[in-house]
Structures are given as C-alpha cells and as structure tokens.
Amino acid sequence: MTGRDGMLRGLGLDDPQRENAVLLAIIEATANGPGVEPLAAAVAKVITDATATDVCFVHVLDDTDRSLTLAGATPPFDAQVGTVHLPFGQGVSGWVASMRTPVVIVDDKRSDPRYLPIPELRGEDFTSMVSVPMTSEPAGLAGVLNLHTRSRREFDDGDVRFLLAIGGLLAGAVHQARMHRRLRTREQAHERFSEQLVAAQESERGRLAREIHDGISQRLVSLSYHLDAALTLVDRDDPRQARADLESARDLAGTALGEARTAIGALRPPVLDDLGLGGALTALARDLPVEDVRLELDDERVPEHVEVALYRIAQEALQNVQKHARAAAVAILLEIAGDQVRLSVSDDGVGFDVSPLGPSSGGYGLASVRERADLIRGTARVESRPGSGTTLTITAPLTSPNDEESAENTRLSVTE
Template sequence: MSQPRGLGLADPERENAVLFAIIEAATSGPGVEPLAAAVARVITEATATDVCFVHVLDDTEPSLTLAGATPPFDAQVGVVRLPLGTGVTGWVASHREPVVIPADKQDDPRYVAIPELRGEAYTSMVSVPMESEPAGLVGVLNVHTVARREFDDRDVRVLRTIGRLVAGAVHQARMHRRLAAREEAHGRFAEQMVAAQEAERQRLARDIHDGISQRLVTLSFHLDAVRTFLDRAEAQAARTDLATACDLVLTTLDEARAAIGALRPPVLDDLGLAGALAALARGLPDARVVLDLDDRRLPEHVEVALYRIAQETLQNVLKHAGADEVDVRLAATDGGVQLTLADDGVGFDPQDGRAGVHGYGLASVRERAELVGGTVRVISRPGTGTSVTVTVPLDDQAIDEGSARNT
C-alpha cells in the first residue's frame, strides 16, 4: 500500500491558491497571535496535514514561543517555550535549515518530546525556518501528520516560501506593536510630565500662599496698628514711612496672589473646568459671551491644559480680535473632549508666520495640546473672525474617573 505523498500541491494552480490564501491570512491584522493562528489554519486546510505550529522568536531572549496553532493546541499559545537549540524546532532556528522526519521521530537525536504538544501522536513532520529580508529569522513553522507522509523537496520549498511570507507579516506586526507601545509610553510620559509640572506649580503656589502671603498680611496688620498709635504731631515723618510700607505690603500681596494664580489656577479646584472657562470668558470686557459647557470632570492634566489654552486664546482675543461676540463650547464626546473658542473679530491668515506671534499664539496652543495627545484646528480669514478647536482623545472611563474625582 503506497504512502500519501507530500503536501498535495503538485498542481501549480493549487500551490498558487495556497500562497494567495497565506498572503490573505498574513494581511488579516496587526496582531502576531491572530496572524499565526490564521496561517496555521490555512496551512492544515490546504495541505491536508493534521496540525501546524507557528513558533516565533522572542524579542529579548534566545528562545521561541508558540504563537499560533491549530486546535486542540491553540490553548498552548503563549505557554510553550523552547530555548534555541532545543528540539527539532530549536535546531532549525539555530541552523536556519529545514528538517524532514518521515517517521520514528524518537530516533532523531535532535528530537525532544514536548508533552503539551503530544508529539508521539504524530508520525511525520516538516520544520522550516521563517526568515526574510529585512526581518531576518522570525521563527519556525512546523507541520505534522498522523499517518506517515513522504515530504519531498518541492514540499519543503513551498513551506519555505510560506515561511518567508509569514516572516514578513510577523515582522510588520511586531513593528506595529512596538510603535503602538512607544506611542502609549509617550502618552503616559506626557501625562506624567504635565502632572509633575502642575504638582510643582501647586506646591509653589501653596508655599507662597502659606508663607509669603500670610506673613505679608500679618505685617500689614502690625503696620496699621503702629500708624494708629503714633502721635500725629510728633511723628509725621514716621507716619509717612509707615504709609509707604503699608502700600508696599499691599502691592506685594497682590503680586503674590497673581503669582499663585499663574502657577496653579485655584478656580479649577473651586469651580471645575466648565466654571473656570465661564469665569474666563465673562472676564472679557465689551463682548457678548455665549457658553455651551459640559460640566463633567476630566482627568486633571487635561483640565489644566484646556484651561491654559483657553486662557491664552481669550487673552489674544482681547488684545487683537476686536470681537463683539465670543463663543466658548466644551463637549465630552465619544472618544474624546473638544474645546472650541470662536469670535467674530478681525480674523487673520493662519498661513502667515507672523500670526503665531501677533495673532493667537498658535505655537504655544499647539504645544500644550500635543502634551496631552491633542490636536488643534484653526479656521480664520481676515475680516471673518476666528475659530480655534482643540480635540483631546479620551475614553469614557477617563471621563467617568474625572467626574468621580470631585463627587
């Protein structure tokens, strides 16, 4: 009785169909594990083999991890690990050469039984390296059959072609994962940096309030008391000096309070972002203010950034726009929060490099938005007013946590 031969891909059209199916599976998504699972399934279905394992080279250690497998071994994905050089798979990874074992795996000195993968239940196997340019070695692809199967050079060539396709796709998936991780880390760093800056501002504001301001207030009381008790006729010069000292104390106290406000806006703690924005807008003289503000709380670093952006933008409206009406809108929507500040003033050309300095301080606004992962959109033309929209991506949980912060 003749033994089944090869992968059953003697027909070039069938071989091409399998390769196209592998390409389609390789473009199914950016995840390494879903990609490996799709490839394993396509290979076993197309070649009438019984099981396929996709072992991927680890990023930091000289070892391989099972990244994809056909059932019932898909439960072992991420669990089975092999050091380079261990077993047939480890040997293939180390030598970058294929191995074909038609029968009696136990007699091959390279073979090491892996209980979780039940190698003793399968007679024949082919193991090929997955490598390509510029990815290099990415992993090892194994197929197994229960019945003895005669795999020839053509079968190995096809599997190595499949391995090259998978290697390129795995490399792209890894690059995508690293980029996503880098972006996430950048976002966390920016958030932590803003939080650290605001914590330091808050500490300095508290020190000024609790130390310098309080001492100035106390000094002012003492000076007033001394001036009250001085004899007007005999100590006119002293009274003049005391009056000057009192005026200096009051001026210094005003400056300290202004410094506290610049370091950390107390209005955010007292009123929240919506109330703080309303207070900012109503501080514009000679302009009608239209408010549409979502009063849900946001993460602290986002509230501070949006408040500072509004503060700077409205200050520039006051200085440059000559506006009769100013709209301030804050909306927490699916996936983010959006702040829009619009006026009907003189407008400007956003493409004019001088606008960033003389118009709306766009460079600073964009910098603050980028620190919290946001974007800025400016719409303006001379004579038509200006709209500045800041969008910061957030999930619903972040908004809910922000609201809970002050409940």
C-alpha cells in the first residue's frame, strides 16, 4: 500500500501521533550540541528504534564536499565511525549523494550496479535497504541516510517521503555542526598563529638587535675612533696619517650605511614604496640567474600588508628556485581582479613530490609561505611532481575583515 497508511505500516509506525513523536525525537537529538558525530549517533538510534529497522548509517559530507564519511551508526557499527569514506558516485550512498535521489533495494543487492560491498559495514548481512539524501535549504546536501533490515522489507513512496523529511531536519543540524566545527578550527588556528606571530616578532627583533649591535654599532665605534685619531693627527700636523684615518672612517661609514639599509629592508623593503608590488617583483626577477623569465604583472597598488606578504612570499619562492629547481625558465604572474589578488611563481625545474608535505610541512620553505598567506587570510597551493617543475599560487582577498563585516551589515540593512 502506498500513501500515509502504507508509510506507517512500512516503517513500523502505528499512527500519526507516533510519527510526530519520531520527528520530535529527531529535533530533540539535533539540539543536543554542535558535534557532528554525537548528533549522527543520536539520530541513528532514534530512527532504528522508531522504525523497527536493524541498522542505520549516517554518512556526512566531508570538508572536501566530494566524499562522504561515516559519522554515525547504530552498534556494533559505531566502532567504524570516522573510518569509512565513500567518494561521490561510488556505491549506493555515493550515487545518492551525487544524484540527490533516493534508492530502495528490496533484495538481491548484487544485481544492482550501484551496489558496492563495504566489508566493514557487512552489507551482505542485510536484505533490504533504503538510502535517501539529507538536504535542506539553503545548506544543500549534508549527507546520506541509510536504513537496512535483515528480513525483506518493502519501503514504499510514503516511507521514502518520511525519511526525506527526517533527512531535511538532520541536514540543517549537520550543516550548523559543520560550520561550528570549521569556526572552532579556524579560531584555534588563529590562536596558534597569533602565538607563532608573537614569537616570530620577538625572534626578528632579537635578530635585528644583534645585527645592529654586532654590525652597525661596532662600525660606528670604529668610525668614532678613526675620527678622533684624525683630529689628533691634524693637531700634530701629520696630514698623511690623518688622511688615512679619514679614508678608513669614510669606508666604515659606507659599510654602516649599507648595513643600516639592509636592516631597514628587512623591516619593509624600500622598493615597495618606490615601485609598488609589480615593480618590486620585476626587480626580484632581474636578479634571477635564469635566461627565460616571463612576467605578467598588474601595476595596481594593493593594501600595504598584502604587498609586504606577497613580496616576501615571492622572495622565498624565487630563492627556492635558485637553490633547488635547476630551472631554465621562470614565470611570475600577479593578477588583481575585483577584491582578490593572485600571485603565481612557476618554474620548469626538477620539481618534487608534494604528497608527503602536509599543511605544517617546512619543506622547501613552504611553512613560512603558508604562514604569510594565513596572515593575509589567503590560501597557498603548491603543484609539483618530480621532473615537471613547480607552481606556487597564492590567492588572497583585498578587503579586511572589518570591510567585509561593514559590507554585510549594509547588505542586511538594505534587505531589511
């Protein structure tokens, strides 16, 4: 039987009041906290208890938005939570996620071309299954909800509609939980980065202090000594020796001036003030010991903190080219479009295997590159493989968080 009565009998619900009780239990489960896994586990138990099914799996869209991860399951499969991953398009759940369409298999799963056995979930132990997408507006797809029974079960249209309603409730809660997790992860990353930034600032101050003490200060002391000696020799009417001391003093003054400029350049490259980011990148390219250098550089000015970060990243990337790449050609691209800037540094050198280099890796100076990209709320992507060169791409917004918040408030005011 189809329709509402069929739905109740098909899922083991006795009347509309019990159906409403199930929906209420789902709502209460979704209100228990922001964690995705506890939420999925609670909902899985509510659904199996209410529908007299044997097992429920809640597969949640992961942060790549291209695969599913088992986030909740009824025992004994709760031990597999977080270990089962299903790419879009693979298996029944992957097909449901990709097509946003429910699937019912009453029996003989192996005859369905979409079915893919997952040993950890022991699909062969169950006869019938129904799989529905968990979707909501405006969040979209949040995952896939699966119910299985050992005995043969006819899941009709009413059953599917009811499970879609549950999936819609769960999708909104999962979306909120994912956003909460991402926000918390970002906050933790910002906290760690703030600590690293303070440490880096103190380290940089200490380095500059040592350079000034060991370099500039010592040169100035020697300069003062030679000037005093020259004055004494002038008084003694010894111009030849006085001239020698003055020449030494002049050389020391030139050395001290060069060291002072180096120290100032470490704080902020003067070339940025004189030429802007495009001109500064051109100046960096001139120093490359590479015959073929291609430049595509927008000459618009960008915020000062973005200029400094991108310049330092380019410096690091080009130093890596010189040290490691053995390249014959280098390309530097700076593109400014709308409220975004993109910097790309490519070479045709030896390349390297990026797969072992995670987000925290310091290989090839990538750790400092990623840290500088984080400073300007940007992203760093490295593409390389042995023998095929390397491309580093930095993409960053040109607006500050305050600008974005102000724009959002303005938009809301206009909307309201």
